[in-house]
Each structure stands twice: as C-alpha cells, then as structure tokens.
Amino acid sequence: MSKKPAKAPSRTSAKTVFRPVAKPSVQKPAKVAAKRPAAPPSDDTAGRIARALEAIAAHLAATGAGGAQALDLDAADAFVWHPNGRLSTVPRVSRVEIDLLKGIDRMRDILIENTERFANGLPANNALLWGARGMGKSSLVKAAHASLNVARKPADRLKLIEIHREDIESLPALMxxxxxxxxxxIVFCDDLSFDGNDASYKSLKAVLEGGIEGRPENVILYATSNRRHLLARDMIENERSTAINPGEAVEEKVSLSDRFGLWLGFHRCSQDEYxxxxxxxxxHFGIAVAxxxxxREALEWATTRGSRSGRVAWQFTQDLAGRLGVRLSTK
Structure with missing residues (x-):
C-alpha cells in the first residue's frame, strides 16, 4: 500500500515569523549649505548704522577743524599744543612783569638779547634754563616773550607755544x-626731564639738531629744568655701569642738553636777594607795611618753608596781600 505524501502546512495555519531585514547602508550626499540672501536690515539696525556714521563724520569734522585752527595763528600770541594736532589759544598768559624778577639780572639780559635777535630774524640759540627750583626760570621765558611784543606790530609779534613734557614725541608734527x-x-617746555627707559628725548634731539629737516628757521626752543643734563643721575650711572663701553653710553644720554646752544644756570638766592x-x-602792588x-615776617615765612626763592617770595606776598585785603593783578 502506497504512502500518501504529507500535506503541506497551510499558510494560514503556520506561524509566520518576521525577521528584520537590514537595509543596505546608503551614504547620503552631504547637504550643501545654500547661501541665502541677507535679510534687509530692520529699521532699528538701520538707525544704529546711521547714528554710527554720523558720529564718525562728526569726529572727522572736529579733527579737520582742529587742523584748521592750528593754522589760525592770528587769534592770539600764546597757544598750547595738543598731540592730536590742535593748538588751543591762551587769551591771557599767567605771568609776572619782567621788572619784578629779582636776583636773576644776568640771565634775564642774556635771554632777552637772544630772543630779540631771533625776533628780528637774526641767528639765535635754543636755550636751556636749568637750576634751583622756584627761581623764576619759566617766569623769565613768559616775561621775555611779553616784553618783546609790547612795541611790535601784529604781523611781527612772537608767538609762544607751550608743549607739555609728555607730548614731546609729537614735536615733529608741531614743527x-x-x-x-x-x-x-618760541616753543616752550616747562620742567623738562626724562626718567627710566623713556626714549622720547630722541624726538627732541632730532628737532634740536641732527635730523635731516632740523629746526625750522622760524622756530626756537626754550626749556626749563631742575637738571642740567635733563636726565636723572641714577639713569646716567646705570648707563655707565651696564654698558660695554660706559663712556659712549653716557655721552649718548647727556648729548641732549649739549644741543641747547644757550645754558642759563639759576642758583639759590641769598637772604638779601629774597x-x-x-x-x-x-x-609794585601797593602793599604798605613797615x-x-x-x-621779619618774610624771613619767618621762608624759615617755615625751608627755602628762599622767588616762588617763596611770591607766595608770601600773596598771603600778606590777602591778610591786608589788597587785590593782586599780574596783568
């Protein structure tokens, strides 16, 4: 008897098992960042840009005005130089009359003669007024300038320009x-000195002598200092002790003061001069005292200050005038 073949299981009756089929990995192409057009600025952004442009334009206009003012030299006889290229006028110079400067007759006569030669277009030297503090160095420069302008026509008047010590590096721009x-x-620098590693004195050296342009013929430099060589003693000694050739190092430092052709030394005054x-x-001011x-009062004042000088004498005079109700005017 023949065997019947086994009946194939029905699809509906058999348990179907689903297995996850791993999809082949397909590398997606990298997205290319499309460059979108910049959005137009909002009203607020546009306003900020406009205000920034206006501020820049105003700054440029102010700078231009400063440059124009620098050339308007008829406005006054005295100016202050600013390193941004501006000359500000000084309507009234703080000074004393030249006749009130006592105890410095020789230095006064030499400086006035040098300044007068320069004002008349004749050769003259740059001047360094050095020495004891409070003895009228800066007062003499301002008084000499004022005294020479008294009888001069407006077109022939000397101009006094003060440059601050910290702005010396901008001196070539002023020239x-x-x-x-x-x-x-007269370009005037009061209390000129250099300390530490300050190298700005090289700008001054080039203007005084040595630069290819040199000092303009219509400019003379007057400086005051408590130091004869404009440099601190420890600065000079340090150069001497650390340099390979001490002599050359020191010579380079002290050569600055050598470029002033005129040296005027101011020393401490005696009691009689004070x-x-x-x-x-x-x-001069009409202060009537026995x-x-x-x-007695003047000597007591000098004793309390520990020094005698023209500055101390002026300070005592101000104190005395104040106590007596006398008004002072140095104009």
Whole structure:
C-alpha cells in the first residue's frame, strides 16, 4: 500500500515569523549649505548704522577743524599744543612783569638779547634754563616773550607755544605746522626731564639738531629744568655701569642738553636777594607795611618753608596781600 505524501502546512495555519531585514547602508550626499540672501536690515539696525556714521563724520569734522585752527595763528600770541594736532589759544598768559624778577639780572639780559635777535630774524640759540627750583626760570621765558611784543606790530609779534613734557614725541608734527607759517615761534617746555627707559628725548634731539629737516628757521626752543643734563643721575650711572663701553653710553644720554646752544644756570638766592624780591612785589602792588615788620615776617615765612626763592617770595606776598585785603593783578 502506497504512502500518501504529507500535506503541506497551510499558510494560514503556520506561524509566520518576521525577521528584520537590514537595509543596505546608503551614504547620503552631504547637504550643501545654500547661501541665502541677507535679510534687509530692520529699521532699528538701520538707525544704529546711521547714528554710527554720523558720529564718525562728526569726529572727522572736529579733527579737520582742529587742523584748521592750528593754522589760525592770528587769534592770539600764546597757544598750547595738543598731540592730536590742535593748538588751543591762551587769551591771557599767567605771568609776572619782567621788572619784578629779582636776583636773576644776568640771565634775564642774556635771554632777552637772544630772543630779540631771533625776533628780528637774526641767528639765535635754543636755550636751556636749568637750576634751583622756584627761581623764576619759566617766569623769565613768559616775561621775555611779553616784553618783546609790547612795541611790535601784529604781523611781527612772537608767538609762544607751550608743549607739555609728555607730548614731546609729537614735536615733529608741531614743527610741520609751524614751518610753513610767516610768524616766528618760541616753543616752550616747562620742567623738562626724562626718567627710566623713556626714549622720547630722541624726538627732541632730532628737532634740536641732527635730523635731516632740523629746526625750522622760524622756530626756537626754550626749556626749563631742575637738571642740567635733563636726565636723572641714577639713569646716567646705570648707563655707565651696564654698558660695554660706559663712556659712549653716557655721552649718548647727556648729548641732549649739549644741543641747547644757550645754558642759563639759576642758583639759590641769598637772604638779601629774597628780601629784595618781597619788597619789589609789595612796592609794585601797593602793599604798605613797615620795613622791619615786612622783613621779619618774610624771613619767618621762608624759615617755615625751608627755602628762599622767588616762588617763596611770591607766595608770601600773596598771603600778606590777602591778610591786608589788597587785590593782586599780574596783568
């Protein structure tokens, strides 16, 4: 008897098992970042941009105005130089009359003669006024400038320009402005000195002598300092001790003061000179005090200050005038 073949299981009756089929990995192409057009600025952004542009335009206009003012040298006889290229006018210079400067007659005569030669277009030297503090160095420069302008026509008047010690590096820029002018200028730096590793003195050296342009013919430089060589003693000694050739290092440092052709030394005044200064001030301003009382108070004032100088005499005079109700005017 033949065997019947086994019946194939029905699809509906058999348990179907689903197995996950791994899809072949397909590498997607990298997305290319499409460059979108920039969105137009909003009203607020546009306003900020406009305000920023206006501020820049105003700054440029102010700078241009400063440059124009620098050339308007008819406005005054005295100016202050600013390193941004601006000359600000000084309507009234703080000074004393030259006749009130006592105890410095020799230095006064030499400086006035040098300044007068320069004002008349003749050769003259740059001047370094050095020495004891409070002895009238800066007062002499301002008084000499004022005294020479008294009898001069407006077109022939000397111009006094003060440059601050910290702005010395901008001196070449100032020279460029003054070089093209028809006026003659005294460029004045009060209390000039250099410390530490300050190398700005090299700008001054080039202007005084040595640069290919040199000092303009219509410019002269006057400087005051408590130091004869404009450098601190420890600065010079340090150069001497650390340099391979000490002599050359020190020579390079002290050569700055050598470029001032005129040296005027101011020394401490005697008691008689100090009293002469006090009496000269009191006489000029009409301060009436008995001579013996004036001398006693003036000497006591100098003793409390620990020094005698023209500055101390002026400070005593101000104190005395204040106590007596006398108004002072140095104009």
């Amino acid at each position: 460029d402005i003054l070089r093209a002018s028809s006026f003659r200028f 009293l002469a200064m006090v009496k000269g001030y009191c006489s 001579e013996d009382e004036l001398e």
